[in-house]
Amino acid sequence: MKTKYILVVTFILISFSSWAQRSLFDGVNMTIDTLSINTPYSDFGPAIIEDELVFLSFSEKDGKKSDNQNKVFYDLYSTSLNAFGEVVSDRSRMGSVVSKYHEGPLAYCANTGELFLTQSNWQNPQEENMVFIKKNIRLGIVVYEKSGTSWQLKERLPFNSSEYSVAHPTISVTGDTLIFVSDMPGGSGETDLYYTVRTADGWSDPVNLGPKVNSGGQEMFPFLNTDGTLVFSSDGFGGAGKLDLFYIKFPILASSQRATFTGDINSPADDFGMVVHNNQQSGYFASNRADGMGSDDIYFVRFEDYVFDVITMSSKTKEILAGAHVNIIDEEGRVAASGSTNDEGRLEVKLEGNTSYTLVATNEEYMEKVLDLNMADQTNFVDGNLEVFLDPEFxxxxxxxxxxxxxxxxxxxxxxxxxxxxxxxxxxxxxxxxxxxxxxxxxxxxxxxxxxxxxxxxxxxxxxxxxxxxxxxxxxxLDAGSRIALKNIYYDFGEWNLRPEGKRELDRLAKVLEEYPDIQIILESHTDSRGTDEYNMELSNKRSEAANDYLISKGISARRIDWVGFGETQLVNDCDGSIPCTEEQHYENRRTVVEIRKSKVTRRAKGNIFYF
The missing domain is CATH 2.60.40.1120 (Carboxypeptidase-like, regulatory domain)
Incomplete structure (x- = not known):
């Protein structure tokens, strides 16, 4: 690292009010590679704005690179990225935000469309034409907003000062919480991390993040990740080298532990400016370690594993579903993760990045939920978690x-x-x-x-x-002795013709008689209480005969069927003429019952009549 305030760009995808409780760096395997965008000079400060990697590099002066790096300016460059975070284009200078000052770091808020950019903080306009190296110029944070294809200055942060530097911004996804670096009076060491909150009245006074982050040395390059991790560099906590990368959960609580050392990334050299790609499976940082191309180089980190919570909820009420069972199957059909969600509806899962899976979630009284889970696509993840909505059982x-x-x-x-x-x-x-x-x-x-x-x-x-x-x-x-009230074998008043639904029930009976050739039956038909006894007896006989004839027309032998009518002698309710009854109540009595007289099996109990 060549300067006290190395300029770094950050990209935030996090909601200040709903950060998760796990870090991307916890128990995750990773690989580290250099990038083709590096030069023999100093390249650092990686950041992501939409689908581009933005970084800082020494600019050309009069068409040439200076042999003395302190006599030139840092400017912003960019290159295109694919969905996996890999560089897919050459580097190009970002002329739309380049000024005649040192530039960077910046933080981009997608929600507000703002850039929070660190620039040389010229307090006296008459000093602008003086050689930079001869002035002790402080750094300040300015805010730009998009205007067409260019960026226009919107405001300067109110706590910028000519007495100290304010730099290295990182912003929450809502655009209302800013973390930055400053050497303002009252800090713990050379530089500390602070935060400020934007309200209707403007930005609040800066608040020091305290001893769990700040030491007696330098804390710089903050980055807020979507999983709630605040990553920063420090030389005051001890580690592998000079500046090392640390992380802690943000907001920082009284119960929070001191910042944790990211051992798999740090080296004996300076390691700083860590940012994470939108896909949460790759990231970038700068280092002046011995195997680099220049004095500072940008390195690409690929997180081989991705740790997150599956959260199960009701799609109707949006309430948490505890005890839901989750299975995640890989492309080979093997179970990659399995378990039940806890009382908070959460199940911690660790999967390989850039791999496809199938998630199956089940819960009592809810329908099974099946999701195709492509780990290269983070659109299904909310604050680093996968929310799975189960539909109430239909x-x-x-x-x-x-x-x-x-x-x-x-x-x-x-x-x-x-x-x-x-x-x-x-x-x-x-x-x-x-x-x-x-x-x-x-x-x-x-x-x-x-x-x-x-x-x-x-x-x-x-x-x-x-x-x-x-x-x-x-x-x-179908045992001998069973008496079955055929469903839907009802008749219109004074009629014996079969209704369509009655024919469907007799078709079922005909099929049973075909499948069980030893069964013999008797058909018993009934009427309601209206009409004379003689008329009803004749009517019931005609109804039984109509059912008998229909079965014979379906190929059932007449020798297997007897039929009889009982008139109004076996009513199923109290509608015997002594009380008023509805048409529906009378309708229930106009029916046909089948009794199984012979079968291979004798019924366990006889003499009982059962109706649907």
Whole structure:
């Protein structure tokens, strides 16, 4: 390092109010390489503005480089970066912000579109034409804003002074918290780190960051990373060499530990000006270590691992979901990370950078969430964390049981149709099932099981909020003695013609009789209480006969079917004419029941009549 105030550029992507609790440098493997933009002179102060790496270098004077570096100015240069943070173009001078003074460092706030730039702080305009090296010029921070394709001066920070330097700015993503370096009176050492907050009334008075950051030596080059890490250089805490890189969580609390040494990056030489790429998987710093091209060079750091928290939340309420299970699968199908979120809905994960994964998150009463996770793309990360929103369960679920004692029926087949596709699911050993639904759909579910008479369920999700359709589906066994009220075999008043839904139920019965050729049945039809006894008896016989004829038309032998009518003698409710009843109540009595008279198996209990 060749000057007391080396100029560095920083780029911030962090919200002051919501910084995370982990550092990018904790337990992460990394590799370090030099960059092609370096020259035999001093190149340092890397920064990122959008998709460019901006850095500082000695400018040419009269078309030549000076042999005496103290007689020339530092200017800003840039080069293009790809998504991985790799340099993909030659360096070029940034003429839009270059002045006749020393320039840098600067911090860019994407939220406000401002540049916070360190420049030579000329307090007396008459001194501008004097040779720089002959004046003890202080440094100050000025603010620029974009105007078309150029930058225009907006303001100078109110605490700039001709008595001391104010330099090395780094700004929060909201643009309201600035950290900088100064040798103003009252500090701990030669230079300290300070912060100031912007309010409606302007910038607050600078506040020293205290002994957990500042020492009796020099603290410089602050950088706020998206994971809440404040990185800076110091020669006052001891380390591998002269200036070394340290980090600490920001804001700095009473419980905070002293700044931590970044051992994997530091060398016996000066190491300073660390910044991290937007992708959080690479970064840059400057060093005058022995293997460089010039006096100071910029080095490229690739973080091989990326440590972050998966945070599970409800997509509907945005509340934290504790206990959600998370599996992360790599491209080879191997489990790269697995676990359950804690009481704060967090699960710490460590993955390889620039790699693709599949994340699967599940939680009780929520739908499974599957995310493609490309570690080269940080757009899914918020403050360095991955927020996973689970949709409240929108499902058809329940249990299929034998109606005799509600005994679970495993391996029952449910065929689910929404009019455009058909899916099949099986119940587990407890007879339970679950199927994810979609909004604005009409569903029909056919339920079947071995040695059971199946059934059908219809429902729709038209205009509904997410929720659960929870069913206890009771099936009748096909044992001898079972009496089953055929679902939907109802008749219009005074009619015996089969309705369409009744035909569908008889089709189910015909299929059962085909699959179980030993079964013999009797069809029993009923009427409501209106009409004479004689009329109702005749009507019920016609209804049974109509059902019998329909089954025969489907290929079932007449020898396997008996039929009978019971008129109004077996009502299912109290609508016997003694009390007023609705049409719907009378409708329930106009029905057909099937009794299984013969089967391979004798029913466990006889004499009971069961209805859906």
């Amino acid at each position: 499902a058809f679920k329940g249990q299929v049981v034998d109606i005799m004692g509600n005994v679970p029926i495993p391996d029952a087949l449910l065929t689910v149709s929404d009019g455009t596709k058909v899916d099949s699911i099986l119940t587990d050993d407890k007879g339970t099932f679950r199927y994810n639904l979609e909004s604005d759909k009409k569903y029909r579910v056919e339920v079947a099981a071995y040695n059971y008479f199946g059934t059908e369920i219809e429902f729709n999700t038209m205009g509904m909020d997410m929720g659960v359709f929870d069913y206890l589906i009771q099936l009748y066994s």
